[in-house]
Amino acid sequence: MKLSGRIARLKPSATLSINAKANALKRSGVGIINFGIGEPGFDTPENIGNAAMQSIRSGQTRYTAVGGIDELKDAVCTTIKADYGLSYGRENVLVSCGGKHALYNLFMTLLDPGDEVIVPSPYWVSYPDMIELANAKPVIVPCTEKDAFMLQAEDLERAITPNTRLLILNSPSNPTGKYYGPDKLKALAKVLLRHENVLIASDDIYYRILFGGRKWVSLGMVEEKLRGRIFIINGVSKSYCMTGWRIGYLIGDPMVIKAATDFQSQVTSNPSSVSQWASVEALTGDQKSAVEMAQTFEKRCKLVMERISGLPEVTCTEPDGTFYVFPDFSGHFGKKFAGRTINGSLDLADFLMEEAHVAVVPGEAFGEDNCIRLSYAVSMEQIEQGFDAVKKALNKLAR
Ligand SMILES: Cc1ncc(COP(=O)(O)O)c(C=O)c1O
Incomplete structure (x- = not known):
């Protein structure tokens, strides 16, 4: 069926499709750590419900x-x-x-x-x-x-x-x-x-x-x-x-x-x-939970920055807020694993999903192919586990 030119030109939201991919892997029994999420992982505060x-x-x-x-x-x-x-x-x-x-x-x-x-x-x-x-x-x-x-x-x-x-x-x-x-x-x-x-x-x-x-x-x-x-x-x-x-x-x-x-x-x-x-x-109403949530993200951000500094050939500008971080992984571009070359953020995101079981969003979707977006809307334990897995996977890449 012919679609309008307007819709034919439209790209589906990259963040939503990463989530769908991560969820599909989860359903097939693979434990995924989802650094691709674009929303706080907490429940809506009770007073609001x-x-x-x-x-x-x-x-x-x-x-x-x-x-x-x-x-x-x-x-x-x-x-x-x-x-x-x-x-x-x-x-x-x-x-x-x-x-x-x-x-x-x-x-x-x-x-x-x-x-x-x-x-x-x-x-x-x-x-x-x-x-x-x-x-x-x-x-x-x-x-x-x-x-x-x-x-x-x-x-x-x-x-x-x-x-x-x-x-x-x-x-x-x-x-x-x-x-x-x-x-x-x-x-x-x-x-x-x-x-x-x-x-x-x-x-x-x-x-x-x-x-x-x-x-x-x-x-x-x-x-x-x-x-x-x-x-x-x-x-x-x-x-x-x-x-x-x-x-x-x-x-x-x-x-x-x-x-x-x-x-x-x-x-x-x-x-x-x-x-x-x-x-x-x-x-x-009461703003306590909103304030606490921001404090939690700040603690997680500190941990994420610490863990990024321990990754080989990765640089990162420190965030001032939100629950995202946008590190530059281009130091790994041109490297290979199992006959596949990592040529950009899409390849890297696929590699991390398959090898580390970690979902991230390729920077290409945000107009910057050197980077990937990691969201820390997951727990401190999951951040630790996710970075352990990312580090291990990156060490498998070679020129
Ligand atoms: C920068 C930015 N603006 C707007 C929105 C839209 O937010 P909402 O969920 O309220 O539509 C988002 C959601 O991810 C966002 O990241």
Whole structure:
């Protein structure tokens, strides 16, 4: 059957397909350590689950307003005021089915054919495909390990053309875990102030998972004059172990939010009513488990960095947050095992899955083939076991 050109060009999400491969091996009885997971491995906190059950019992199970219930919009505004120091009202908020849906709504609302979107690389796997689905052009700007994989002001300046409509900034980043501190943001803001037609999508979905006492900061907090051009993408998935509940939000200019809400009204209508009530509790209830989760990830990150430093010919930029790390394994490229040569991150990921029974995501999916993404959303014991197995497998490779 003929598929549309749009769908024929679409690449399936690499992270989801690695998970599927790992699960298939698991089902066949092979014990897999999954460093490929893109979600916290904890249960949703009990108070949030209870709020969901209460909402069902009290009959909150019908369509809601397309753009989300007022209670959740208010909770989002209160949270953003507390965490960003920025004031928004209900007219600035659209609640969608996850951060991914919030991004897609934004792209579909803002982008026309010929529009360019600047995507610093390494990037989250879905950005380029979502931009193409909106018939626009992703302009990939490579960022090097020397610069901790972060966008430099001069590279941003060079990438901007009269067709540039949007810049995507993801901090802290999936896959590198790097976060843009105030100085880096001010340098980027200086460039953006010179190009008033460029809008900014600030994907802050991991903002609660920061290490080393880092304080949250984003572009709109360091440069007031940019605030009207910034769209914040955030949600409850990563901060509250609520990936399956599918609640994210888009915050920004009311005219765009109204248009994006109209778009959502024709595609999905409202996100799940029960998930919305659960999210009200997540944002307004006890924050203890969210704080503890970030502390747990910080401990695991320390262990992961220690274990990476013990791997031969592997280098790594230390993450500032998230639960990902993005080490460079290119020192092993060109090596062989059982007649097979490791030519890039895809070969390496396959080799580690087969030889070490460890699932990782090839860096190619994030635009950087020298690296692989490891997620430490698994226990300390599994991290130890996984790295033991990776080290053993790497030692089998030879030139
Ligand atoms: C950088 C980034 N943005 C957005 C999302 C989407 O999150 P959600 O599960 O809320 O759709 C993800 C999920 O992996 C992500 O890594």
